[in-house]
Amino acid sequence: MLPSRLPEPDLYLPGTGEPSLRWGIVGPGWIAGEFAKAVRAHTAQQIVAVASRSLDRASSFAATHGIGLALGSTEQLVSHPDVDVVYVATPQSEHLSIGLAALAAGKHVLIEKPLTVSAAEAKTLADAARGAGLLVMEGMWSRYLPQTSVIRRLLADGVLGETRAVLADHGQAIAADPQHRLYRPELGGGALLDLGIYPVQFASMVLGAPTRVTAVGGMTGTGVDAYSTLVLGYEGDAQSTLHTSVLARTPMTAVIAGTEATLSIDGSFYTPTSFTLSSGGDPSVPELTWSDPTGLRLFDGLSWEATALARFVGEGRTESPVHTLEENISILATIDEARAQITAS
Numbered sequence: 001m002l003p004s005r006l007p008e009p010d011l012y013l014p015g016t017g018e019p020s021l022r023w024g025i026v027g028p029g030w031i032a033g034e035f036a037k038a039v040r041a042h043t044a045q046q047i048v049a050v051a052s053r054s055l056d057r058a059s060s061f062a063a064t065h066g067i068g069l070a071l072g073s074t075e076q077l078v079s080h081p082d083v084d085v086v087y088v089a090t091p092q093s094e095h096l097s098i099g100l101a102a103l104a105a106g107k108h109v110l111i112e113k114p115l116t117v118s119a120a121e122a123k124t125l126a127d128a129a130r131g132a133g134l135l136v137m138e139g140m141w142s143r144y145l146p147q148t149s150v151i152r153r154l155l156a157d158g159v160l161g162e163t164r165a166v167l168a169d170h171g172q173a174i175a176a177d178p179q180h181r182l183y184r185p186e187l188g189g190g191a192l193l194d195l196g197i198y199p200v201q202f203a204s205m206v207l208g209a210p211t212r213v214t215a216v217g218g219m220t221g222t223g224v225d226a227y228s229t230l231v232l233g234y235e236g237d238a239q240s241t242l243h244t245s246v247l248a249r250t251p252m253t254a255v256i257a258g259t260e261a262t263l264s265i266d267g268s269f270y271t272p273t274s275f276t277l278s279s280g281g282d283p284s285v286p287e288l289t290w291s292d293p294t295g296l297r298l299f300d301g302l303s304w305e306a307t308a309l310a311r312f313v314g315e316g317r318t319e320s321p322v323h324t325l326e327e328n329i330s331i332l333a334t335i336d337e338a339r340a341q342i343t344a345s
């Protein structure tokens, strides 16, 4: 039986008691610009500083985004007394060292996905955060979107019955430029760490940690994984089939199939979007559809994670309750295993 209506989203609304933290950005590249715009337009947070390896680039980013302080090094930013939280928006290879530097300087940290390039690195970071009593959170923005709170509620209420399958995919056609960070092994390139992490974390949210990982895929000429399909097995006759690619524009949809209902999320499933809950083939049961009612579109959605982080800091938490550090480690362990299988094949 489907419910008569879908639950209301649980929103990380700005101005609902969370502290207005002072943020510093490290790595003024593409996503940092989207983050700065979203935070400025849709949160009560303040971006007070930006650091680059070049003071000129930091100054240019600061001018574009109305940020008061431009700095020429990570060290200056993490140790600055006016910064409460550091947003790390560099290539993946730098996430661990900058995260550790921020923690050592007493700052909370939001690190772009992937948290680090491996489960071992994520464990090092998690241990440091726990030791320091500071919050570290992966910028897996999908976890903080309105739709995700509704989907989690439906799963928790058992509306889908026993969840038996997850199908999810994230593929983009990224020009094969050997200088692009995605094609460079030393920067933590590859489809899985950059794009595949979205379907892998989605399956983890729905089904938990897999007991079996099988990956089939191929490599770029530069030596990173280019495309792959992962089949993950779990206790209790559940399986997920996940696809990623830097070579093709795939639908970027996701499906959760249970014994009672099917939930189909429209592409791009990891951004603010819409979904349908259906009985899976019984025409007498009307489908229920949901679409994001907040008006925040695409990268505006980065603002939810910033307000979520501030709320968690205000609550005295040292990790996200909806994406724990143990789950980050588990997700990266799945990716470690998949990358090893693809590289060896």
Ligand SMILES: NC(=O)c1ccc[n+]([C@@H]2O[C@H](COP(=O)([O-])OP(=O)(O)OC[C@H]3O[C@@H](n4cnc5c(N)ncnc54)[C@H](OP(=O)(O)O)[C@@H]3O)[C@@H](O)[C@H]2O)c1
Residues within 6 Å of the ligand: 026, 027, 028, 029, 030, 031, 032, 051, 052, 053, 054, 057, 058, 089, 090, 091, 092, 094, 112, 113, 114, 139, 141, 181, 187, 194
């Ligand atoms: N949440 C999302 O939707 C989303 C989307 C895209 C990317 N991301 C993530 O965000 C991070 C950055 O991606 P991006 O696409 O914004 O990259 P990008 O445009 O290349 O920007 C990265 C910035 O990091 C700095 N940097 C520091 N160390 C570097 C190094 N060793 N090599 C190159 N750059 C270095 C660079 O700034 P300076 O040279 O000025 O220091 C550069 O501008 C990645 O972890 C990625 O996975 C997230």
